């Protein structure tokens with residue numbers, strides 16, 4: 001029962017932040033005896049130049065056999081050198097789809113030590129601790145038909161299809177209800193059922209599943225426009241929010257600032273449970289490849305490191321170790337450790353590596 | 367050249383707030399000689415009970431002949447008594463579509479006097495003054511095919527079509543560029559072109575129009591998820607933002623809190639310019655019918671009153687009078703006038719009518 005982890009740093013700041021979270025993983029293997037086998041693999045321009053593929057066979061194999069994938073970021077400054085077709089063949093969207101990673105968990109936690117670096121007032125940040133579960137393999141991201149056509153009068157028309165089926169809604173809603181039971185037992189389902197038929201099905205299926213199996217969980221519904229406002233107005237009201245692919249994409253970024261920086265945010269993307277009880281999962285920071293700061297060693301690794309905490313909790317079944325790591329991050333922050341994105345004017349700015357050190361030091365102490 | 371205004375309070379708090387903005391309109395007619403003819407008309411449950419139509423012929427006629435419609439809100443607590451079909455026949459979405467009100471302007475202004483009642487820090491609110499232009503008659507709100515179907519395996523599937531054509535993008539982008547020229551000359555176009563073909567067309571058409579006719583305006587592009595974050599992180603960076611129907615719906619609510627309350631926000635929805643140079647416009651507060659407080663006389667009328675300022679500027683071509691009204695609102699606020707939604711604990715709360723008085727008093731003074 002070694003847990004297999006594929007470590008794929010990818011492009012831009014991906015490899016830099018992943019190097020730090022890999023150190024953290026190694027610490028848990030060495031010091032806490034968490035049974036894991038790490039396998040590093042490449043993604044992006046480097047394997048592309050060598051093999052013509054952004055995702056070469058070795059990487060595919062590593063991910064195939066993995067229980068968990070620790071993913072960095074895609075889309076570096078070198079992106080333009082890779083033809084669109086070659087890139088698409090190994091894209092993040094393709095990966096989500098291939099492994100059917102339908103439940104994307106994005107926790108939003110306000111770190112008291114970072115209150116000064118957020119745009120929100122301290123009173124608003126109090127007790128902010130919720131999880132957005134975004135459906136990740138359907139909706140308008142994958143709906144067919146889609147494309148660009150030329151009309152009779154010479155105009156162009158771009159079109160996409162938003163869609164959800166009963167099963168697609170219910171399985172992600174199930175993840176939300178189950179997660180809520182381990183937390184404050186509240187689910188808020190977000191849709192636009194006053195306008196979209198897709199959302200009517202979404203809402204009705206969430207209600208039906210709730211009535212059938214989860215009536216102990218408090219369920220509310222919110223329109224997506226109102227949800228965007230409530231996330232700014234009073235984010236502490238939420239426990240678990242569940243929504244579709246594009247709404248979740250927007251709302252999770254809208255909520256990001258409560259954490260002080262996009263660089264702070266972890267995520268987990270979970271697939272279906274297979275017949276052996278295994279559930280493929282991809283863990284990645286919410287931030288992207290940040291080409292503007294790539295290669296400078298100043299990126300914030302905490303989004304990636306906190307993704308390791310999610311891995312400990314969800315794939316490795318080590319909740320105490322996950323708590324330990326989250327406490328270590330909080331400890332490093334309250335000890336004053338700051339990368340540039342969360343530093344106030346005049347404060348000392350740690351490098352990516354130094355922030356990794358700060359977390360490892362804090363781990364030794366908690 | 368009397369300007370014809372249809373005044374339709376509608377449902378919930380709509381009639382209450384509209385009564386105050388109508389007083390303001392009357393003030394401009396009487397004291398500033400703005401040539402206007404107001405015609406009141408009913409919408410909602412009351413005409414439905416009398417005529418079987420939420421939008422009876424008299425109301426249709428009033429709106430038909432109007433240059434500007436001052437709209438309150440739809441969807442009162444009594445909504446359930448009106449069958450869905452009857453309601454749909456005279457809905458707000460139907461109205462937008464009927465008059466082709468494609469450019470929906472939603473200004474976001476941080477009122478310094480209200481800094482304490484927003485969730486954002488004063489430093490973030492400084493200089494926030496931008497306009498979101500939301501495309502209002504196309505996109506996923508109106509795209510076909512749409513519906514709910516039953517699949518072979520018994521599952522249901524809800525589906526909607528997101529779509530934009532060349533002309534639909536260009537005309538709303540034109541509104542944005544033209545508005546920017548009267549302001550700080552910056553347009554940010556928001557899309558999801560890294561995922562959606564609809565957004566690819568959107569972006570390319572915006573770029574083409576810009577190159578052909580508006581290259582003096584600064585144009586930037588942002589993905590919608592990033593835009594949601596930037597609106598919270600640093601709203602002062604924006605001047606004019608232009609985006610599609612559903613993205614604009616979400617982003618304008620996400621931005622609402624910078625103004626202190628949804629109750630503060632005005633909007634204008636503009637149709638095409640006809641061969642006589644006229645442009646049908648509908649002015650309405652962004653808030654809805656607020657059934658929970660309807661009938662209590664405590665709603666904030668400033669969203670509706672500031673919509674009158676937009677009407678003065680855009681339909682009546684009276685920019686000085688629009689400025690006057692906006693100054694009067696600012697004056698009332700800095701004089702301490704507060705309805706419940708923007709009052710701090712312990713502060714005196716004005717009724718809807720008293721807030722109307724406060725604005726009229728301030729108008730006499732500026």
Ligand SMILES: CC(C)[C@H](C(=O)O)[C@@H](O)C(=O)O
Pocket residue numbers: 093249560561591
């Ligand atoms: C890069 C992009 C395709 C992606 C998405 O929209 O899903 C990103 O914004 C995210 O949220 O993971």
Ligand SMILES: CC(C)[C@H](C(=O)O)[C@@H](O)C(=O)O
Pocket residue numbers: 194195225459615
């Ligand atoms: C009531 C609803 C249909 C409407 C919309 O989504 O357009 C509202 O949210 C708005 O923003 O005007």
